[in-house]
Amino acid sequence: MSRPQVAIIGAGLSGLSLALALKRQKISCTVYEGRAASFNIGGAVMLSPNALKVLDALGVYSRVRAKGFNFETLEYRDVDEDLGRVREVYEFGGEQKYGYKALRIYRHVLIDELLAMLAENGISLKYSMKFKCVVKDTDKQVTWEWADGTQQSASLLIGADGIHSTVRKYLYPDLAPTFIGMAGITAAVPTSQLKLPDGYHIPVTFMTKKYGAFVIAPQEVDGSEVLIGKQKRLEDRGKEEWAAVLADKQSLVEFLQQNAEEFPEIVQNAVTHIPTDKINVWPFYIVPKLEKWTSPSRRVVMLGDAAHAIPPSAGQGINQAFEDVYMFSLLLAQAGKVAMEKALTFWQQYRQERIEQIMALNKQIDLRRMPSDEKTKDEMEDMNLEWLYLPDFKAVVDNWLADQTA
Ligand SMILES: Cc1cc2nc3c(=O)[nH]c(=O)nc-3n(C[C@H](O)[C@H](O)[C@H](O)COP(=O)(O)OP(=O)(O)OC[C@H]3O[C@@H](n4cnc5c(N)ncnc54)[C@H](O)[C@@H]3O)c2cc1C
Structure with missing residues (x-):
């Protein structure tokens, strides 16, 4: 050739x-x-x-x-044990170690x-x-x-x-x-809404046995907005039906708010007001x-x-x-x-x-x-x-x- x-x-x-x-x-x-x-x-x-x-x-x-937003690590916190103990710190980048910070x-x-x-x-x-x-x-x-x-x-x-x-x-x-039976339901809220305690590290994922995980990840250059998200078990469906899931904003907001009281306060704060314009549904296909x-x-x-x-x-x-x-x-x-x-x-x-x-x-x-x-x-x-x-x-x-x- x-x-x-x-x-x-x-x-x-x-x-x-x-x-x-x-x-x-x-x-x-x-x-x-x-x-x-x-x-x-x-x-x-x-x-x-x-x-x-x-x-x-x-x-x-x-x-x-x-x-x-430049960052190096993601924290995983265990809500069941000790309301938010850090279970794991996962490196997503590292200037010293890998030459680059991660970029969201x-x-x-x-x-x-x-x-x-x-x-x-x-x-x-x-x-x-x-x-x-x-x-x-x-x-x-x-x-x-x-x-x-x-x-x-x-x-x-x-x-x-x-x-x-x-x-x-x-x-x-x-x-x-193949649809893996799960979709990510996400939205974006101002970081100030979380009322983060001083020095609190984000991105963070809170994990519970019963209610799954709740993700908080900063976006915008200065981290002034965060993505919030949970995974939802769903059946596979066609393109139009997925569009209908996305169009039903109220149900998606309710899903994100469900069981918030079982998570630490910053999750409860995160879901108090969820603007509907940045809600997304991400069906996991492979x-x-x-x-x-x-x-x-x-x-x-x-x-x-x-x-x-x-x-x-x-x-x-x-x-x-x-x-x-x-x-x-x-x-x-x-x-x-x-x-x-x-x-x-x-x-x-x-x-x-x-x-x-x-x-x-x-x-x-x-x-x-x-x-x-x-x-x-x-x-x-x-x-x-x-x-x-x-x-x-x-x-x-x-x-x-x-x-x-x-
Ligand atoms: C909500 C969400 C969050 C994600 N987050 C991450 C993340 O944090 N990190 C990560 O690594 N990955 C992430 N992914 C996965 C990542 O987005 C995909 O791996 C990536 O978009 C794949 O890029 P692509 O260009 O191969 O395909 P696509 O982004 O799907 O682009 C394909 C393009 O082809 C066009 N096209 C399709 N069919 C035709 C056709 N017949 N003729 C002409 N054009 C056509 C489409 O319109 C589209 O523009 C995420 C995915 C989603 C949905």
Whole structure:
């Protein structure tokens, strides 16, 4: 494969960051988004050092660092034992240890910055372009159809079209994401409403055996607003029914307020007044492990949530997508010098191993946050997260390339 012309389906965080990463490698691309314009689905994401290192390499980090809330740890407090004893401190970042503090940033702020960078770099982004299906996929190029029936070709088609990916249907026509029976119900309130005691650490999650967990996480640059949230068991349902759940704001407020008296005072304060405009419902869907992220010709590739949507316990969803994007761009820059079949096989294997490690971490985190009598001593031992936050993806690719030419 010589220098490809790349079509990216989806202008979410994966698609936009990929466009920038390819530009850095002097690979031309166009991003196609099905919606008519950039859309704010609301909410903030937490970025950890592994992803921030990628965003730094793409020139994004320096532009967004001061636009979000920088922090290092999350506290887990046990409400059943001693009304709020700190059970665990989980590192989400660390300037000294991992090179970066964690960053909690509104998704739309990050998207807007990426959009500005695409414009500055002259990268083409076209809205109202809804991908429908692949019609021809050969050694030379891939041709696909848009929802309006027209066709187009490129040397590479990238599915960055999220958890309900249509590009994925080409490789897995029958696969539907699995709902894990749980949705996050979240809202945003002013931090002052919590009446936080001096020195009280947030982000914090309060855990109870009977009433589940209650999350409080600062957002806005100065932490002046907090996300509050709980998880709710729900049945799976279609898109319209999920929209109806979100539309019923009163029930969502009542759910957040339910059993508040069983939690410490700051939770009770948090739910006294809940504005309905920032309420969100986040159904937890996952994509099971997929054997292939590319078509046999290697001209159709999936990444981000399209390839591996994972449960939220370790907060690694988008962080892992940024890793995909960066390594993919470094390898694609070698087109013409190394066989792309080998490069993409290496890419998927490396990335899949990371995803499996995250899945194991998710499990470990879920276990640790269960009531203490359900845990063994081993499970409470310190968690070493260097494998997650410290890898140098450029060095990983360079080492692999060196092995190919040795
Ligand atoms: C409420 C919430 C909170 C989250 N918090 C965190 C967090 O703190 N940390 C974290 O790491 N992860 C978090 N995640 C997960 C994270 O948001 C996802 O992993 C991430 O958004 C995946 O990005 P993506 O670009 O792959 O997909 P998406 O963000 O889904 O983007 C896909 C894009 O493709 C477009 N598209 C879809 N179909 C088509 C089509 N047929 N044709 C053209 N365009 C199409 C869509 O319109 C969309 O713009 C959170 C998710 C949610 C919902």
